[in-house]
Amino acid sequence: MKKNLGNLIKLSANELDDGYLDRTPIFQFMLLSLLIPLWAAAASLNNILITQFKTIFELNNVTSAFVNSAFYLGYFVIAIPASRVIKKTSYKLAIIIGLSLFTIGCLLFFPASHLATYGVFLIALFAIACGLSFLETSANTFSTLMGPKKASTVRLNISQIFYPIGAVVGILLGKYLVFNDGASLEVTMAKMHGAERLVYGQKMLQQTLLPYKYIVIVLLVAIIIFALTQFPSGKPHQSVNIKQQKSVGISETLRYLSHNKEFLKGIGTEFIYMGLQTSVWAYTIILAMSFSRDINERDASTFMVYTYIAFFVGKLLATALMKKFPTAKVLFLFSIVGTLSLLYVTFVPSMTAIYFTILASGLFGPGWPTIYSQTLNTISDKRYTETAGAIVVMSIIGGAVTPVIQGFIADKTGSTSLSFIVDVVSFAIVGIYALDYYRRYQTNNKETMSTENLAHNNN
Known part of the structure; x- marks a missing residue:
């Protein structure tokens, strides 16, 4: 394997012909896994910003949901360009570019907090999302790809266990650095008018940049560590066969993927799932405050801490179950209970509903990584893997769409x-996808066993 003098931390595994490794290099795998809490913290801070901006800029539910729309639009726009960078260069360079764009987006919060306009904050969030799309x-x-192929889905689920840790950190940063104690911001600003309200609102906007100061420091350290660490190419060796020696363009790739029905099902389901997850988390604080005016933003954000802890426990449970049961079966069972x-949250308007949103978040555990990995597994020709992965990331745009639909229903009703009810339908769709995938898994297993038995009998 080629060695680079700039890589001070070497790789302790060998690449196989299909791009996977013969074993998992712990340090490199942990580095990749630790990227996940970084983008989780950024995403969870959106739930803080939605609540803060809704009052300061006097927004309704639909317009406050534009925080998520701007954020996930960045994912959608940049995912394909990011995949082309990976294809022409390396995964490592794409990660460093992503960390750099993430840093720039965080720095934009400084002028945004001084200009005090909603649009500028949305631009900063879009810039952050461009970096996260690369990541x-x-x-x-x-x-x-960081190990044997047979454990690829379990490996991604293990990595995703770190997501709720970053999400909790993000919420705690928002809770103590952005939100004030005492009366809620809505109650406080309702007593103010004119210049007094404007000055106080600008002061509260200044607090929104505080969490991003700490994130920038962590990002700069991460850029240095990744630059000094050796990573595998993660790409099939050109000597595998003549077919794989031919490079493929974006038009050929999209043509191939558009005819892969199972891939398209996975994309659609990931779109629905991301909208589901984003909506539930975006409206948890708002739901808690709708039941009592005595609850302020800081109190309500505590429920988000419980939400991400439940999400973490759910991921641990799902990962343990996936070692004994098919991944699609685990996803299906979680979807039913979710x-x-x-349904309880929708039709029982009381404080107890908050605890069922927390339970539902715990059941999100196997969602994203399982659907992601299963969708990529439908790609038999690995020349298309980078672009296919980018398109799966593009499906995150569901997080921009579903919260707006839910906000519209909340405003109208x-x-x-x-x-x-939007989230009920979404979770049910994820369950239908999981059941369909599990049935195909069983069918394929039976066909494989029949073939093996036939070969054994012939021998």
Whole structure:
């Protein structure tokens, strides 16, 4: 394997012909896994920003949901360019570019907090998401390649265990650096008018940049460590066969993927799942505050801490179950209970509903990584893997769409609780996908066993 003098931390594994490794290099795998809490912290801070901006800029539910729209639009726009960078260079370079763009986006919060306009904050969030799109397009696919192929889905689920840790950190940063104690921001600003309200609102906007100061420091350290670490190429060797020696363009890749029905099912399901996850988390704080005006933003954000802890436990449980049962079966069972939990949230408008949103979040555990890995597994020709991974990341745009739909329903009905019907339908769709995938898994297993038995009998 080629060695680079700039890589001070070497790779302790060998690349196989198909791009996977013969064993998992622990240090490199941990580095990739630790990228996940970075983008998790950024995503969870959106839930803080939605609550803060809704009051300061006097927004309704639909317009406050544009925080997520701007954020996930960045994923959608940049994913394909990121995949082309990976294809022409390396996963490592794409990760460094992603970290750099993430840093620039965080720095934009400084002028945004001084200009005090909603649009400038949305631009900063879009810039952050551009960096995260590079990171997710590269890191998620790269994690699946960091070891033997047969354990690719389990490996990605292990990496994703770190997501709720970063999400909790993000919420805690927002809770103590952005939100104030005492009366809620809505109650406080309702008593203010004119210049007094404007000055106080600008002061509260200044607090939104505080979490991003700490994130920038971590990002700069991460850039240095990745630059000094050796990573595998993660690409099939050109000597595998003549077919793989021919490079493929974007048009040929999209043509190939558009005719892969199972891949398209995975993309659609990932779109629905991301919208589901984003919506539930975006409206949890708002739901809690809708039940009592005595609860302030800092108190309500505590429920988000519980939410991400439940998400973490759910991931641990799902990962343990996936060692004994098919991944699609685990996802299906989680989806059934999750759908029932959200039905309770929708039709029981009381404080107890908050605890069922927390339960539902725990059941999100196997969602993203399982659908992601299963969708990539439908790609038999690995020349298309980078672009396929990018398109799966593009499906994150569901996080920009579903919260707006839920916000529209909340505004029209005047009930945050009833708006959760959108999430009920979404979780049910994920369950249908998981059941379909599991049935195909069983069919393929039976066919494989029949073939092996036939060959054994012939011998």
